[in-house]
Amino acid sequence: MSTCKNCQNQLTPDSDYCNKCGARVIRNRLTFGNLFTHFSEEFLNYDNKLLQTFIALFAKPEAVIRSYISGTRKKYVNVISYFAIAITIAGIQLFILQRFFPEAMSMDSISTEATKEFNLKILEFIQDYQSIAMMLNVPIYALVSKLVFIGEKKFKYNYTEHLVIYMYLLAQLSAIGTVIIVTAAAFDLSLGTTSLILSPIQFIYIGYALKRIFNLDWTNFIMRTLIFICALIAFTVIASIVTGVLMYFNGDFQKMIEAQKAANEAARTVKDTIN
Incomplete structure (x- = not known):
């Protein structure tokens, strides 16, 4: 009688899965063929949980999120795993841009001379701490959402449940x-131009998802959307102020001023030369 390679539990000869830990029983040696078969079963077939979760978060996001919050968690990928996959994909995206499209890593299209250095600092931070930046967005969105839906009676979610909502949506x-x-x-x-395209898409998708999750009528939806946007803008302004203060104390703010002065001086020199 064979044993489970994962937990050493005794298996019957006809076992396909371990009745203790649930692991699949593997009897064949690893080959390229069965490796590809396993990959296809896990990720490429229509019935797999990852594809189902991805499609459902477009078609019926409320089903995925309400199922997880209520404790029904077999049909869709759990929120931690889905968020981890998203972080991995974002890392691959950054690698592709840096390796094959370095010229696209520019924020010039949304920058003025005054904000160019600041936007460059933000871009550098995102490149260095992309996964942290993604994770920091979740509690901020969840807090804003909790405040916006604080009077909701039918679907009254606590802060942790709002975290689940935004981990899935983000x-x-x-x-x-x-x-x-x-x-x-x-x-x-460029990345700057693309971010202008993505911003309305993000707000539209989050609004669409929240309307379905909280089953809002159009009046309620519009009112809460406006409150959500205003609250998010307020948090963004506060975060920008805090970032500016930190940059001031570590010397980056002064470097930005000096860079701006140098740029203005260079522009004047070029203008004087042309004239």
Whole structure:
């Protein structure tokens, strides 16, 4: 009688799965053929949980999120795994841009001379700490959402449940963004230009998802959307102020001022030369 390779539990000869830990029983040696078969079963067939979760978060996001929150968690990928997959995909996206489309890593299209250095710092931070930046967005969105829906009676979710909502939604947006950003880079569009395209898509998708999750009528939806946007803008302003203060104390703010002065001086020199 064989034993499970994962937990050493005794197996019957006809066992396909371990009755203790649930692991699949593997009897054949690893070959390229069965490796590809396993990959196809896990990720390429229509019935797999990853594909089902991805499609459902477009078609019926409320089903995925309500199922997880209520404790029904077999049909869709759990929120932690889905978010982890999104972080991995975002890392692959960054690698592709840096390796094959370095010219696309530019914020010039949404920068003025005054904000160019600041946007460059933000881009550098995102490149160095992309996964951290993604994770920091979740509690901020969840807090804003909790405040916006604080009077909701039918679907009254606590803060942790709002975290679940935005881990799913932001992970989905990350997957959408990866496709759009890489495709745009292939057509020579910069990251700055692409971000202008992505911003309304993000708000539309989150609004659409929240309308379905909380079963809002149009009046309620419009009112809460406006409150959500205003609250998110307020948090963004506060975060920008905090970032500016930190940059001031570590010397980056002064470097930005000096860079701006140098740029203005160079522009004046060029203008005087032409005249």
